[in-house]
Amino acid sequence: MGPADLVYLNGAIIPAADAAVSPFDRGFLFAHAAYEVTAVYNGKLIDFEGHVARLQRTLAGIDIPEAIDAQALESLHLDLLSRNKVTEGFVYLQVTGGAYGGRDFVGPDVLSPGLFMFCEARELISEKARDGVVSITVEDQRWKRRDYKTTQLLSQTLAYRQAAKEGATSAILHEDGWITEAASANLWIVTPDGTLITRNLGHQILPGVTRQSVLKQLSQAGLKVEERAASLEEARTAAEIFTTAATSLVLPIIRLDGTDISNGQPGPVTRRVQALYYEAIGADLPTAAPWLKGSAASRRDIGEAYCGS
Secondary structure (H helix, E strand, O other): OOEOOEEEEOOEEEEHHHOOOOOOOHHHHHOOEEEEEEEEEOOEEOOHHHHHHHHHHHHHHOOOOOOOOHHHHHHHHHHHHHHHOOOOEEEEEEEEOOOOOOOOOOOOOOOOOEEEEEEEEOOOOOHHHHHOEEEEEEEOOOOOOOOOOEOOOHHHHHHHHHHHHOOOOEEEEEEOOEEEEEOOEEEEEEOOOOOEEEOOOOOOOOOOHHHHHHHHHHHHOOOOOEEOOOEHHHHHOOOEEEEEEOOOEEEEEEEEOOEEOHHHOOOHHHHHHHHHHHHHOOOOHHHHOHHHOOOHHHHOOHHHHHHOO
C-alpha cells in the first residue's frame, strides 16, 4: 500500500504524479509548516474536530494563516477519500508558509499558505496491534516547542532509522532521564502495581488527539490515569507499554532495549484500552479484532488485573 492516486494541492485534486511544489516554498526551505494526520475507519473521520483544533493552534503558534476553514477542510477530506475509494486508513495534510519566489527568513508580512493533502488505505487494527512491536530508547533531541505539530521531523526520522538498524519498529524518546513520548506517538506505561501513566501536557510533548480520546474513554469506564512524567527506569521496568497515535491507534510495545515487556506479549491493560477505543470508533470487535474476543483480562479493572480483588 501507498498514497492513493489522487491528491489535493493548492486548490485542485490532481494525480499524485502531477503534483509539484515550488522549491521556494517555506515548508521546503525552513520546515515552516504544520501537518495533521486523521484516521479513517468505515469511511468515518476519527476525532476530526480534535485534529482541526490542534492544526489551528499550531498554525497560530508558527504564524501561518489558515488555508481554509474547518467545514471546507472536512468536505475536502471526504471528497478526497471518496474519489480514491478509501474507507480505512488516513488522510495526511500539510500547511506550509507558501512560496513567494525567494529565500528570506522573514518573508512577507502576511504569508499565503500552501495546502497539500493525500490519503492512504491502511488496515488500522492490524497484526501489529494484535502482536505488539519491539522498541528502543533514544535521546530526545527535538526543538523546545514539541506541542506544535510541525514538519520539523529530522530527530524523529533519525530515531526511526536507528530503531530499524537495531531490528526494532518503534523508538521511545527520553530527556534527562525522563520519558517524553515515542518518536511519532504518545507513550503510556503500566507500572507493576497497575498504575497507568502518560506524560502530562506541556511544551515537551505533542498533545495527541488519539491520546485525548483514549483518556476520555478511560474516564467513562471509570479507569484512572496519572498524567505525569515517567522515568526511563520506570519504562524499562514497566508491566506494560503501549502508544497511541492516529495511524496506529493503540499499539502494544512488547520488547524494549532487548528486554521483554509483559512476557513479550500485549498485557491485559493494553487489551482493555484497545477494546474501549476500537468500540469508540465504531469497530465490530469480533470482526476487526477477534483476538480480543473472550479475553476476560481485557474486561477487568486495571487494579484487578495486577493486584487482584
